[in-house]
Amino acid sequence: MNQFYKKLATACLLLSMSFSILALEIGKSAPEFSLPNIASTTLSSLSDYRGQVIYLDFWASWCPPCRTSFPLLEALYKKHNKAGFVVVAINIDEEIEGMERFLTLYPASFDILRDPEGEWADTYAIEAMPTSFIIDKSGMIRHIHSGFAKSDIVEIETKITELLAEGL
Amino acid sequence: MSLINRLSLAALALPGIVAEDAYAGRVDETFSTDFQYAHYEESNDRMEVDVFNLTAVAPIGKNFTASLDLVRDTMSGASPVLNVKDGQGNVQQFLSSASITDERDALNASLSYAFDDVDLSIGGGVSDENDYFSGHVNAGVSWALNKKLTTLNLTGSVAFDEITATGRPEINETKTSQKYLLGVTQILNKDSLIQSNMTFAYHNGYLSDPYKRVYIEDTATQVNDARPGNKFQWAWLTRYVHHFKAANKAALHADYRLYIDDWGVDAHTVELSWFQPIADGWQIVPRFRYYTQDKADFYQATFTSSNLGAIHSSDYRLAGFGSIGAGIKLTKSFLMSGFVKEVKLQAAFDYNDRKASYQIGGDNSGSFDDYSFYMVTASINARF
Amino acid sequence: MKKNKIKIISLVLILAAVSACTPVKPWERGNLALSQMALDADGQEAAFRQHTFYSKESASGGYGGHGGGCGCN
DSSP: OHHHHHHHHHHHHHHTOOOOTTOOOTTSBOOOOEEEBTTSSSEEEGGGGTTSEEEEEEEOTTOHHHHHHHHHHHHHHHHHGGGTEEEEEEEOOSSHHHHHHHHHHSOOOSEEEEOTTOHHHHHTTOOSSSEEEEEOTTSBEEEEEESOOTTHHHHHHHHHHHHHHSOO | OOHHHHHHHHHHHSTTOOOOOOOOOOSOOOOEEEEEEEEEEESTTBOEEEEEEEEEEEEETTTEEEEEEEEEEEEESBOEEEEEEOTTSOEEEEEOOTTOEEEEEEEEEEEEEEOSSEEEEEEEEEEEETTEEEEEEEEEEEEEETTTTEEEEEEEEEEEEEEEOTTOTTOEEEEEEEEEEEEEEEEEETTEEEEEEEEEEEEEEOOSOTTOEEEETTTTEEEEOBOOSEEEEEEEEEEEEEEEGGGTSEEEEEEEEEEEETTSOEEEEEEEEEEEEETTTEEEEEEEEEEEEOOOTTBOSSBOTTTOOSSBBOOGGGSOEEEEEEEEEEEEEEEOSSSOOEEEEEEEEEEEEEEGGGSTTOOOOOSTTOEEEEEEEEEEEEEO | OHHHHHHHHHHHHHHHHHHHOOOOOGGGOTTTTSGGGOTTSOHHHHHHHHHHHHHHSSOOOOOOOOOOSOOOO
C-alpha cells in the first residue's frame, strides 16, 4: 500500500516536471523573435535592435518583482539610450487589461511587446518570472537574470556599460 | 535507488540544462503593516471578546524578512461552570457570574531567510493574562520543487504554559506542548491548487479547566474538572482552490479537516468560501462552515458516584455537538505606485450556531449547552 | 475499519489530484497569482478565526505552510 502511494506521488511530480531541451546559455545567439509592439501596428523583431545593447525582459502584471523593476529600468533606459541601449519588455499577460492597468501605475517609454500565448517565453526557456537577457550588439546572449531585487540594478548597469563600450 | 532519485540524476545529465545565475532572495521587497479589530459575542449574555491585532513585516537586505505581531484581547461575560439536574431530571447549564474582565496580551516575532528554493524561519512569542502565561518557539522549512509547482512544508513548535486560577490558590500548574506540521502544496493546473497537511500535537501537564466542575447527582455535590495528564492530537487538513475565469475571476476555496485525538474526540470540519471580485478592486466573499465532533470518553453532562471515575469533565467543549456557520466578507484594494503601494480595507461578519442536534451520528444529549455566537472583523492593510 | 476508510479517502483525493495535474509553465501562473487564489490572503483574520474555533471546539491544527501563487523569484 505504501509503495502504491509513493508511485502516485511521483506520478504527479513527474507530470508537472518539464524540461526545455533547447535551453539557452550565455554565448548562444538570442532567438529571433517577432512580436506585436503595443505602441504601433507593426511587429518588432530582434533584428530591429541589431547594433544596440538590449535588455530583454519577460514580465507580467501579476509578478511583484516586475513592479520593482519597471521604474528602475525606465531610469536606466533614459540614461543610456543615446549611447545605444534599449529595453525590450515582452509582456506575457494572457489578458491585455492586466498589462494596461500595470502600465498606468508604472509607465514606460521603452518598447513593450505582447506574447500572450507565451510562445517566445517557451523558446527562451524561461524558468521563473521575471527573467531577463542582456544581449550584446551582435545578438549574442551575455547574461541571464532570474528574478529581480532593487539592488540588482547596479550589476545590470555595470554589464550594460561594459557592453556599450564594446565594438560591433 | 528510488525512482525519484534516478530521474533527478537523469535530468542533470540532459544536454542544455544549465543552472542560471542562482539569484536567491524573497519575492516581495515591500514593508507591510496590518491592523485588525475583531469582536466576538455569544448569545444569552455569555462571553464577549474584543481583539486588537497589529502586525508589521519588513524585508532586511536581500534575503531576510522580519515580522512582529502584537495582540490585545479583552474578555468579559459569563461562562459555563457545570451542568446540574433539576427536580424534573432535566439538565441545566450553570454559568459563572458575569462580572470579570480579563485582558490578554501576546507578542510574536519571526525571522525568515530565503534561499532560491528553500525558505527557513524561526520565531517565538509570549502570551500573558492574569491566570495564564504561555511562551513558545517555533521553526520551519519550506522547500519549493518542480519549478515551484510543489512546495513541501515542515514546521515544529514547543510551548510552555503556566496556569493559575482566580479563587483557587492551590492551582499553580504547568503544561508543555509540542506541535509538528508536515504538508505539501501542489499546483494542479493553471486554475487550481491543493494543499494537504498533517499536524501532530502532544500535550503534557495540567490539561484540566480550573474553573469548571462536574455535578454528582446522587450526592448533589460538585467536584473539580479532572482530565488526563497528556493528550495526543492528529489533524489532516486538505484545502482545494479553483479559479473560475468566467465568473469574473472568482475563486472557490474548499477545505476539509479530519481530527482525531486520544481523548476519544473525532471531529470533521468543512469550510467553503467563494471569492467574488466585483467592480474595481472590490471582492465579496460569502462563506460557510460545518463542524461536528464526538464527545470525549470521560465527558458526561452530569455524573453519579458510580460512574465518576478519576477522570471526568462536563465541559461543553468536550461534548458531542455540531456547529453551522455562515458569513460574508467585503474587501477593497487600492493599488498605487508612490511610497504606498497598496491599501486594503476589509470587513467581515460571521454567525455560528452550535447545537448538540447538529452532530452527525450523535446521541443528541439535549439543548442545555447550545448557544450561538457572531464575529465581526475590520482591518486595514498597507504595503510600502 | 477506520484505517481502511482513511486509506480510501486519501486514495480518492490523490487520484483526483493526479488526474488534474498538468505542467504549468512559469509564465502561465497569472491566475494562481491572484489574491483570491491565495491560501493565506488574510493572516490576521485566519489567526482570529482559528483561535476562536479551537477555544470553543476540541479540534485544532492542520493550518500552515507556503505554496501556490506566482512562483516568482
